[in-house]
Amino acid sequence: TASFGNDLSTLPNFPAEIRAPAGTLPGVSSFQLHFADHDILTPGDAPDVLVAMNPAALKANLADVPRGGEIIVNTDEFAKRAMAKVGYDTSPLDDGTLDAYNVHPVPLxxxxxxxxxxxxxxxxxxxxxxxxxxxxxxxxxxxxxxxxxxxxxxxxxxxxxxxxxxxxxxxx
Structure with a gap:
């Protein structure tokens, strides 16, 4: 992207809790990548696409995605136990939680x-x-x-x- 003249901004986000249990909200890390054909002045707060590798990543970042945004969900990780760890009683993939978004369920x-x-x-x-x-x-x-x-x-x-x-x- 940068090699083709696009502007590029990255922002890693690591949890403050050093040894948070895997699959829990305090253990969610993310990496934001912003590319554009114009100058990028901030890393940006509203992603066009969220790649949710697991339920914790979805729950921790869903509020940042604008309505109509794209969400790629790693469906392999959405087992009952993983969803229960972050407080989902039902699957957000099936209960209407994601109706306002363009969801792409992918078994990554x-x-x-x-x-x-x-x-x-x-x-x-x-x-x-x-x-x-x-x-x-x-x-x-x-x-x-x-x-x-x-x-x-x-x-x-x-x-x-x-x-x-x-x-x-x-x-x-």
Whole structure:
């Protein structure tokens, strides 16, 4: 995106609680990416798209998404136990909570594991690439070039070529 002359702003958001239990609201972290064909003066507060990797991420960030915004939901993580951890009595995917948004239910974990089945990775190792799968999905949605990201992944994981190629495959 930046290599094509677009302005770019990033904002990582890590929880204040150091050892928050996984899947709980205090343990939610996020990474905001803002790109535009004009100058970006702030990181922005209202995302056009929310990628909710789990119920905690959805609940913690839903209020920031404007009505009509896009929400990509990793449906693999919306089990009763995970939803109960953050106070959902019913699934927000089914109870009307998300009716004001354009929701894209995607089994990100399942699709990532399937995409990486020939890499000889454990399930846990393959699951670590689901963020790259989500980034690839966003790149496709917004017609973003992918060559730079693929080159970056290969450089970043140059000492672990299997991991590099797995991340590239998930991204694609």
């Amino acid at each position: 974990t399942t699709l990532t594991i399937e995409a990486l089945k020939d890499f000889g990775l454990s399930r846990k190792e393959a699951e670590r690439s689901k963020n790259m799968f989500a980034l690839g999905l966003l790149s496709w949605m917004y017609h973003r070039p992918t060559e730079g990201t693929e080159a970056f992944l290969r450089r970043k994981f140059a000492k672990k070529p299997q991991i590099a190629e797995a991340n590239v495959a998930a991204f694609r």
